[in-house]
Structure formats: C-alpha cells, structure tokens
Amino acid sequence: MEVWRISLKDFSYSVGNTPPSWERLGGRGLIARILVDEVDPTCEPLGDNNKLIFSPGLLTGFMLSSCDRLSIGGKSPLTGGIKEANAGGTTGLKMSYLGIKTLIIEGIPEGSDWWIIHASKNGIRFEKANDLVGVGVYNTANALIKNFGNKIAISLIGQGGEMKMGAAGIQNLDKEKTPSRIAARGGLGAVMGSKRIKAIVFDSEGGEKPSLSNEIEFKNAQKEYTKALMAHPQTKIYADYGTNAMPSLSHPFGAIPTRNFSAGQFEDIEKINGDFMRDLLLSRGGESETTHACMPGCTIRCSNVYGGEDGKTIVSPLEYETVGLMGSNLGINDLDMIARLNYEVNDLGLDTIEIGAALGVAAEAGILEFGDGLRALEIIKEIKQGTALGRVIGNGAVVTGKVFGVTRIPAVKGQAMSAYEPRAIKGTGVTYATSPQGADHTAGLTIRAKVDHLDPSVQAEVSKKAQINMAGYDTLGACIFAGFGFASVPDVVRDLINARYDWHVENDFLQVIGKETIALEREFNKQAGFTKADDRIPEWMTKEPLPPNNSVFNVSKEDLDTIFDWI
Ligand code: SF4
Numbered sequence: 001m002e003v004w005r006i007s008l009k010d011f012s013y014s015v016g017n018t019p020p021s022w023e024r025l026g027g028r029g030l031i032a033r034i035l036v037d038e039v040d041p042t043c044e045p046l047g048d049n050n051k052l053i054f055s056p057g058l059l060t061g062f063m064l065s066s067c068d069r070l071s072i073g074g075k076s077p078l079t080g081g082i083k084e085a086n087a088g089g090t091t092g093l094k095m096s097y098l099g100i101k102t103l104i105i106e107g108i109p110e111g112s113d114w115w116i117i118h119a120s121k122n123g124i125r126f127e128k129a130n131d132l133v134g135v136g137v138y139n140t141a142n143a144l145i146k147n148f149g150n151k152i153a154i155s156l157i158g159q160g161g162e163m164k165m166g167a168a169g170i171q172n173l174d175k176e177k178t179p180s181r182i183a184a185r186g187g188l189g190a191v192m193g194s195k196r197i198k199a200i201v202f203d204s205e206g207g208e209k210p211s212l213s214n215e216i217e218f219k220n221a222q223k224e225y226t227k228a229l230m231a232h233p234q235t236k237i238y239a240d241y242g243t244n245a246m247p248s249l250s251h252p253f254g255a256i257p258t259r260n261f262s263a264g265q266f267e268d269i270e271k272i273n274g275d276f277m278r279d280l281l282l283s284r285g286g287e288s289e290t291t292h293a294c295m296p297g298c299t300i301r302c303s304n305v306y307g308g309e310d311g312k313t314i315v316s317p318l319e320y321e322t323v324g325l326m327g328s329n330l331g332i333n334d335l336d337m338i339a340r341l342n343y344e345v346n347d348l349g350l351d352t353i354e355i356g357a358a359l360g361v362a363a364e365a366g367i368l369e370f371g372d373g374l375r376a377l378e379i380i381k382e383i384k385q386g387t388a389l390g391r392v393i394g395n396g397a398v399v400t401g402k403v404f405g406v407t408r409i410p411a412v413k414g415q416a417m418s419a420y421e422p423r424a425i426k427g428t429g430v431t432y433a434t435s436p437q438g439a440d441h442t443a444g445l446t447i448r449a450k451v452d453h454l455d456p457s458v459q460a461e462v463s464k465k466a467q468i469n470m471a472g473y474d475t476l477g478a479c480i481f482a483g484f485g486f487a488s489v490p491d492v493v494r495d496l497i498n499a500r501y502d503w504h505v506e507n508d509f510l511q512v513i514g515k516e517t518i519a520l521e522r523e524f525n526k527q528a529g530f531t532k533a534d535d536r537i538p539e540w541m542t543k544e545p546l547p548p549n550n551s552v553f554n555v556s557k558e559d560l561d562t563i564f565d566w567i
Contacts, residue, residue, distance in 0.1 A: 002017065006117065026055055027056065027057035027086065028055075028071045028474035029517035032520035032521045033520055034053055034073075035073065035075065053073045054200070057092065058477060060477035065298055067477050067479070069088055070091045070095065077164070077190045081528050088174070088479060089181030090173050090295060090296070093296065097209065114132065114133050116199050119203070133198065138347055141179040153201075154179065154201055156172075156200070157199070163394065166396040169189045170189050170192055180315075184350075184353065185437070220499075224492055225485045225486070235299070238301075241275070241277070247272070250425075256328050259360070260363060260408060261541075281307060285307075285311055287305055304318060315343040315346065325357055325360070325419055330376060332376070333371070357397035357417065361400045413437075418439070418440065426453055426459040428444070430560065431466065442470060454549060456559075460563045464565075490507060493510045536560070
C-alpha cells in the first residue's frame with residue numbers, strides 16, 4: 001500500500017512507500033500519526049499549513065462485514081484540535097483497490113478556481129469544478145457519475161464546505177450511489193472547501209483487492225467473525241429498526257436530548273422512535289426500506305430508506321442521532337419533517353448533529369419556537385443562501401450560543417454533543433469531556449455497559465475501556481457495530497490482522513492500537529494548546545438537574561484528569 005500525496009500549490013503529486021512508523025496504523029490511528037509528524041498543531045485550520053488526509057482502515061478492502069470504512073482527518077476548524085471523522089459507503093473500498101494507504105492533500109491553490117481531483121490507476125489529474133460551485137451534494141454527485149461513469153466512489157462537499165462552515169462534513173456515496181455517508185464531525189468539509197476542492201473521484205478500474213498474507217486463515221477468521229455477528233441479538237435489532245432502535249434504550253434512561261438538552265425524555269417519543277418508524281415504512285412501501293447496507297458486504301444493514309406518504313424517498317438513511325438532535329431536541333414530533341430537515345442538511349453537506357444542536361440553542365434564544373419544523377426548514381434555507389443567520393447556524397452550536405447570548409450550549413471542545421445526555425449516561429459524558437475529538441458518542445459510547453449510569457464513581461473506567469476500543473475499531477476501519485462480532489470472538493482481530501499482514505500480533509492488538517492512537521491525539525492537542533480545562537463538561541450541566549432523574553454531571557475532575565493513565 002502506498003502514500004499518495006498531492007500539493008495544490010503546484011498541482012503536483014507523488015506516490016511513495018509507507019514509512020515504517022506508519023505501517024501498522026490505518027484509519028484514525030494513521031491520521032493521528034501523520035498529523036503529529038507533519039502538521040504544526042498551532043496552524044490555522046483553514047490555512048495552507050493544514051492538511052486533509054484520507055485513510056482507509058487496516059482491514060478495509062475485503063468486504064469483511066462493516067469493515068470497509070474510511071477515516072478523514074486534519075486539524076479541526078470547529079475544535080481547534082485533532083480531528084478524525086469516519087464514514088461508511090464505498091470510498092474506503094475503492095481507495096484500497098487503488099493501493100492507497102493514505103492520501104494527503106497539502107496547500108491551497110492560487111487563484112479562485114474550484115477543482116475536482118481524479119484518482120485512478122493512471123495517477124492523479126485535476127479538473128476544474130467551477131460549474132459545480134453552489135450545487136448541493138445530490139446534484140453534484142449525479143453530475144460526477146454522469147461524467148466519470150458508474151463505477152466510481154466520490155468524496156465531496158456541499159455549499160456548507162464551500163462557505164467553510166464549522167459544521168461542514170465530507171459526503172461519500174453509499175452502494176446505491178447516494179451521497180449519504182458523511183464524515184460529519186469537526187468541520188473537515190470546511191478544510192476541503194478552504195482548499196477549493198469540490199470533490200475527489202476515485203476510479204478503481206484496473207485496481208485489485210489488497211493482498212493477503214494467508215488467504216485461508218483470513219477466510220476462516222472472516223467466517224467466525226461473520227457467524228458471531230449474525231448470531232448477536234443486537235444485529236437483528238439494528239436490521240429491523242436501524243440506529244433508531246436506540247430510543248428504546250436511551251429514553252427509559254432519561255437520556256434523549258429534548259428541547260436543547262433541558263429534559264431527558266420526550267413526551268412524543270412514540271411518534272419518532274424505531275417501532276413507529278418501522279411500522280410507518282412497512283405500511284408506506286414504495287421505495288421505503290427498513291433495512292439497507294451502506295457498503296457492500298455489510299450483514300448488519302443498519303441503514304434505511306425513509307419514504308414519504310407516496311412511497312418516494314425523502315432521505316436515506318434516517319438515523320437516531322438525527323432523530324434525537326433534529327427531533328426531540330427541537331421539540332419536533334413529526335418524522336416526515338425530521339426526514340425533510342435531514343435531506344436539506346445532507347444536501348448542504350453539513351453535520352445533522354451540529355446543526356440540530358445549533359438550532360436547539362437558537363430556539364432557546366427565541367429565533368424559532370421549539371416544535372416549529374417549518375421555521376427550522378426556513379433557517380436551513382438561509383444556510384444555503386449564506387445569510388448572516390444561516391452562517392451563524394452553519395458554524396455550529398458554540399458560535400450560535402455566543403452570537404445570541406445563550407450559555408446553555410451542549411458542546412465540549414467546540415463540538416456539539418450527540419443524542420446521549422451526559423447527565424443520564426455519565427460514562428458517555430466522560431467520553432464527551434475527555435476525548436481528544438471533542439463531544440462525540442462514537443469516541444466511546446457506554447450506554448450498553450452493565451453499570452449504574454448515574455453513579456459517578458464508576459464512569460471513568462467504563463469510558464476509558466470504550467474509548468480505547470473505539471480508537472482501535474476506527475483504526476481497523478470497522479463500524480461501531482462490528483464490535484458486536486469482535487467482542488464475541490476475542491481472538492478474531494488478531495487472526496484477521498495476522499492473516500492480512502503476517503505481523504504476528506497478540507490478541508491485545510485492538511487495545512495496543514487504540515492506546516497508541518489516543519496518545520498521539522492527546523499529544524497533538526497538547527501542542528495545540530489544550531489543557532485540563534478543555535476536558536470538562538459545560539459548567540451548567542454540573543449544576544442544572546436533568547429531568548426525569550434530576551441528575552447533574554458529577555464525575556470528579558480527578559477521574560477526568562487521570563483517565564488516560566498509560567500516557
Ligand atoms: S452496520 Fe450500518 S453503518 Fe455499519 S457498515 Fe452496516 S449499514 Fe453501514
């Protein structure tokens with residue numbers, strides 16, 4: 001596998017060998033290594049010293065169920081720290097067929113033209129993209145598929161990235177060619193926009209699967225892993241209800257954000273939860289699908305296609321985080337409306353978590369009423385138009401709070417929390433507080449841990465374990481739900497890695513790469529100026545009791561400060 005490097009200063013590129021210290025890393029871990037090695041942590045995130053990095057995981061390339069993810073990284077314009085955001089879809093797979101271990105994009109081009117980067121077996125070429133400026137991701141993807149053929153993968157931005165908004169992500173095609181798998185968090189779409197790259201097209205024609213060191217052993221390990229994954233009870237739940245199965249867990253715990261994180265239960269939960277959504281989609285039929293795979297080979301199929309009354313697709317997929325942040329968090333109890341909001345935000349290439357949280361803060365400031373979906377749609381239209389209000393919301397919850405004088409902002413390190421209340425699931429609160437990535441459930445979700453989620457004394461340990469495992473999965477290129485299979489067959493990660501690379505790793509490999517990744521990320525953030533004060537839940541959440549448990553976030557500062565005890 002090779003290191004592909006593009007300099008936008010002179011539109012040159014190189015293809016080189018992987019340095020030894022990068023070899024045993026992929027995905028999130030490799031991004032952390034490259035950022036520590038090559039990017040000044042104090043640089044301007046939207047300036048020419050920041051780099052935009054694309055890295056498939058260590059196990060990407062084999063259609064191993066849910067393991068073909070792509071990580072994208074750089075210094076975050078939202079947090080000012082290290083950022084890795086990952087996505088399913090098809091980009092990781094196509095990159096691995098081209099033999100790309102990592103693609104590093106450097107510099108900012110001179111002039112004002114926008115560009116498409118085209119990567120294939122013939123190398124890199126650049127094409128002008130000025131006609132696509134101001135075009136949303138759905139139409140941009142269609143135009144690129146028409147131009148470059150049906151066999152490509154694409155990473156692209158919408159108007160949010162073009163306007164360098166803090167909530168801008170990078171969209172990727174799913175296996176049906178819908179640009180719906182977004183590396184959403186931390187504003188990496190703005191970094192791509194700062195480099196005036198509208199899209200990167202990966203054409204894997206003539207490419208091939210990466211090599212395996214021992215094909216038979218890989219297949220055996222794959223069989224064991226897939227069997228365990230299919231047998232896991234959670235797999236069926238996610239196949240039936242998608243990620244919107246989650247309210248059945250988060251709501252009883254009083255942990256679903258409601259009206260700008262002012263309550264943990266929503267009175268209309270039965271109008272937006274997974275049961276309701278499944279029945280609705282089954283009754284509507286047409287293009288609706290209750291289960292759908294975002295990438296080839298996924299056996300869990302947690303994605304879906306949300307069809308309207310006429311059976312025509314409104315959005316695909318509609319997921320729990322969006323239902324939480326743009327539904328209950330905005331007091332909206334209408335799934336059709338949430339799906340419409342989701343579609344519009346997707347088209348702008350923005351993160352629904354960050355935009356939902358920003359709208360919640362705006363509602364607290366009186367810019368819209370909780371429950372008013374039409375007003376929320378109008379504001380999203382303003383983001384597209386680039387009005388002052390639209391740009392405020394598009395830059396996320398913290399900017400919105402500052403502009404409108406709201407201090408109840410649900411964010412850590414500048415990034416909005418996802419749909420798990422840290423006062424009700426305190427282990428996830430520890431993750432929000434301490435993860436180098438900022439508030440992000442995928443950095444270490446603890447809702448399934450068998451502990452009292454309100455007991456502050458046990459949460460640091462629970463979060464630590466979850467954060468190490470997740471940093472490991474993100475480095476492998478594995479979806480969070482692949483963990484159901486990996487946890488059921490403890491040696492299978494070791495066996496897969498050894499069959500792929502002949503590295504003779506031990507069965508603690510997942511934890512080894514997880515710890516290494518977090519240590520590198522902490523190092524970057526330290527050099528960027530982060531201190532203990534940045535590893536805190538917002539003060540108001542330590543004082544304001546959250547109904548119905550009337551709990552506050554009260555994990556001790558000492559526990560937060562000692563969680564990464566191996567660094
Ligand atoms: S489980 Fe869901 S997110 Fe993960 S690979 Fe499958 S469809 Fe994609």
